[in-house]
Amino acid sequence: MVTYLDFERPIADLESKIAELKSHANPDLDISQEVARLELKAQRQLKAVYDRLTPWQKTLVARHPGRPRFTDIVSRIIDDFSPMAGDRCFGEDQAIIGGFGRLRGRTVMVIGHEKGSDTQSRIRHNFGMAKPEGYRKAVRLMKLADQFGIPVVTLVDTPGAFPGVQAEERGQAQAIAVSTATCLDLKVPLIATVVGEGGSGGAIALAAANTVFMYEHAVYSVISPEGCASILWRTADKAADAAEAMRLTAQDLLQFKVIDRIIEEPLGGAHRQPTVAVNALADALQHELDRLTQETPQALQRGRREKFLAMGAL
Structure with a gap:
């Protein structure tokens, strides 16, 4: 069942009416034309809404509870996934999951944030906000x-690294810095995809990659819109204004060359047709891995470093 966002209410009303008509269908009464008319109207309205999403609305779509998470994506496209736990220093952090598996026959290491899908799993995975041991495990x-x-x-989907006192006591900043540096030092291909939220250093710690993908309605920024609004206007109520100013959408970031490619989502967002969205990601990953594996280890490392050093240069 689709969970509707506030700006999708007109679509929700139409689809609710369609469902009601279908549930009360009478064999003696042909309602197929009426249903088809309403379905076409709903599709057109859905396209009209998603063609003009504001940055804040894209942020809401990126946070949608039905959006494919790390475990959803891995279960669909990674065969024989073997999760590996612990940082060999403090403990296990389930906000970041990683392990070996096979992507269409090719062995890969898959690492990413997991937000959880219900209250219990969200608490267990700390809403995708990793602590130092999570980043040390990734390293x-x-x-x-x-x-x-x-x-x-890597699959990035986090509001940011966990900001609690215990995380700072265990060296959060250092863990993020080392994880980012490790990304840059690798001599194997590294592909990162922002699948939902890419928040702050918690995201870049897994995303300093040769190639960075973003889903069409994902967002990627140094701080959340609410956090930015709280700093600039002293109120989170200005989050929509902050999102507009921050240029955090995939379309903006492709223009700025912060990312390399946008993965298109099904009409209405990845949460409406997760299988289609995940398969599109698998196609992109396969194609890019085919290309990157032709490069030498030295070229991969050098290209990655030069790419990030060039960002923001005049």
Whole structure:
């Protein structure tokens, strides 16, 4: 069942009416033409809404509870996934999951944020907000993949790194910095995809990649719109204005060359047809891995570093 966002209410009303007509169908009464008319109207309205989404509305779509998460994506496109736990220093952080698996026959290391899909799992995964041990686990897994010459694929979906006191006490900033540096040092292909939210250093710690993809309605920024609004206007109520000013959409970031490609989503967002959205990502990953695996380890490392050093240069 689709969970509707506030700006989708007109579509919700139409689709509710369609569902009601179908549920009360009478064999003696042909309602097929009426249903077809309403379905066409709903599709047109859905397209009209999604063709003109504001940055704030895209942020809401990126946070949609039905959007494919790390575990959803892995279960659909990664065969024989073997999760690996622990940072060998403090403990296990389930906000970041990683392990070996096969993407259409090719062995890869897959690492990403997991937000959870219901109250219990969201608490267990800390809403995708990793602590230092999560980033240290990511570093351990990336180095392991590097050692065996296995490409790394990361899936970014986090509001940001966990801001709690205990995380700072255990070296949050250092863990994020080391994870980012490890991304840059790898001599194997690294492809990152922002699948939902890409928030702050918690995102870049897994996204300093040779190639960075973003889903069409994902967002990627140094701070959340609410956080930005709280700093600039002293109120989170200005989040929509902040989102507009921050240029956090995939379309903006492609223009600024912060990302390399946009993965199109089904009409109405990835949450409406997750299988279609995930398969599109798998196609893009396969094509890019085919290209990157032709490069030498030195070229991969050099290209990645030069790419990020060039960002923002005049």
